[in-house]
Amino acid sequence: MGKGRVTLKDMATELKLSPSTVSRALNDHPAIGDKTKKAVKELANELDYQPNPMALGLLQKKSNTIGVIVPEITSHFFSAIITGIQDVIGPSEYNIMICLSNESYEEEVTLVKKLSKMRVDGILVSPSSETKDFNHFRRLQNNDVPVVVFDRDCPGLEADKVLVDDYSGAYQAVEYLIRSGCSKIAHLGGPLNLSTTKHRLQGYLDAMEKNGVPTREEYILHVDGFSHKDGLKPAKKLLALENTPDAIFAVNDSIATSAIHMAKKMGLRIPEDISIVGFDDEPHSSYFSPSLSTVWQPVYSLGMLSARILLQRIKDRGSNDEFRLEIFKPELVIRTSSRKEPINIVG
């Protein structure tokens, strides 16, 4: 024991059978005698026989592995999605290979190459914030590797997609700010070429326009990254404006906390002087003081559905079904970082 694992051949010699018989017995082939089957299975059990996945893979030209590419996992957002993915893939026959692009297009391309080389049977991907070109994914598809895009869209790429209606989330948030009496509503947006960022911006703009609230160019700023520190300077800039905003809609919770931080520092009261709303509903957002009003997204379900769709697509490989487009609805969560909406008389 210890040097190399048990193989079919080992068991065959042990039982004075041929390897193929042993193989068939293990796979419940109908033409194998019950006694042989039993004997084989018992021995397999005793010796803790585990079929070699590499031999299988070589034979079947598949790795039984699924690749997952995400920008990062330190935020709750992506780690919860991955947990959802794991919970679906884990019990299946497939293994998962999680890869981090670190929001870099270049690293993403490298990862795709690595996964392609590994012969993964499919991939789940949320592109980096730098990614504008999707040919690396198309190359995968051309090799018959199905691709499922989640959360961040890849415009122009034909693939299964599981997204969130960011536009609606932003619209809800901004309309609520307006109804609660805010009129000078600023937006701290994210990196500009991300679909999510764009849709949140558009939701903001439309909610303003549809409600007849004028937008000012100076009220819209974009941050370079998604972490707390990335939002500090832009937030400060916003709050130092002559015409100080009375509300900020931030692209995510971390940036919203930057705004809260700076607002407090400048002596503004929240929500009396300024309302602040985030996006994502990170678990700790409700424990801040003030607790953060934000937009909740069904992250865990999003991960699970993406994984299920990929599994289905792999199973139906060959049949040219239309690509699926699934869009989850986010929900506004009102806490104490924003004013309460006044009772809406009539409408």
Place this chain on the structure above:
Amino acid sequence: MGKGRVTLKDMATELKLSPSTVSRALNDHPAIGDKTKKAVKELANELDYQPNPMALGLLQKKSNTIGVIVPEITSHFFSAIITGIQDVIGPSEYNIMICLSNESYEEEVTLVKKLSKMRVDGILVSPSSETKDFNHFRRLQNNDVPVVVFDRDCPGLEADKVLVDDYSGAYQAVEYLIRSGCSKIAHLGGPLNLSTTKHRLQGYLDAMEKNGVPTREEYILHVDGFSHKDGLKPAKKLLALENTPDAIFAVNDSIATSAIHMAKKMGLRIPEDISIVGFDDEPHSSYFSPSLSTVWQPVYSLGMLSARILLQRIKDRGSNDEFRLEIFKPELVIRTSSRKEPINIVG
């Protein structure tokens, strides 16, 4: 193109050479003519030839894959460790397979089986909070699969270990609380059979004793899980004590925020009435109000070192070097959830 990848044989027929020659050319075998080498490499480049890792794996009896088992990834703690691991393994020849045990012993055992079946070349593991028996890891070791344990110790298991001096972190925190004038210091501990939890408790106890501060049994409570909600009830119980504590040292930041939450709710002022200190220094802990005093751990470095040690161990497989034991020092970070330490006159 599209149906199956390019193989050595394909290129061999194309170039009217034998597969072995092509193989040697690609591997810069000395006995191959320069012109052939060049021709082969050019074709390989053109056709984007990628050696099949499964064929290699079959031949070399290794998968070039490293397994990572963690209890969860939604906390910053483990996701940052994993990021560190990725940053070391990513550039190497190895792939990573990340698995979540969900703090369940049973799932952990299943995962080990799965990874063993996959013929991983080594594993990095932080055991679940339920795990008391480590034979599943020993079985791996008996199959020549090196195991590196990180953060949470597996007492009695002989393996490379990369840990944190939780005892020292706790000791520092509690001694600081004492020096800052607190005398009724309570402890919200974690699940009892975790090494980290035990050491933090011991650090608390020793700091109390060495400084002549009496401990009360009722001041020590243990939570079942590590999330915010797991800490609420125990925190409430602590604060409802007749002899209300004037400080709480919590096993981690999430539980510390539970304590802050309950303390605020009960009208206690922080830190005037009660000081609260956490453990982990989660990134958002500094943005709470009050900002959380806590114990910082070098998570990213911990991940990197663990990965480096495993890589080294795999490379030196066979040579019976002694197991390494690396212990990182955590650092107390004082913020505003605890009183300032008075200037220490004389000592």
Place this chain on the structure above:
DNA sequence: TTGTACGCGTTATCAT
């Protein structure tokens, strides 16, 4: 009912 032979893609060994 069971055994034989082959092939998946690669490399190492032994020829030529």
Place this chain on the structure above:
DNA sequence: ATGATAACGCGTACAA
């Protein structure tokens, strides 16, 4: 300098 062959572990078409 290059080719043929075997082997890694498995499943399966074909043969018996």
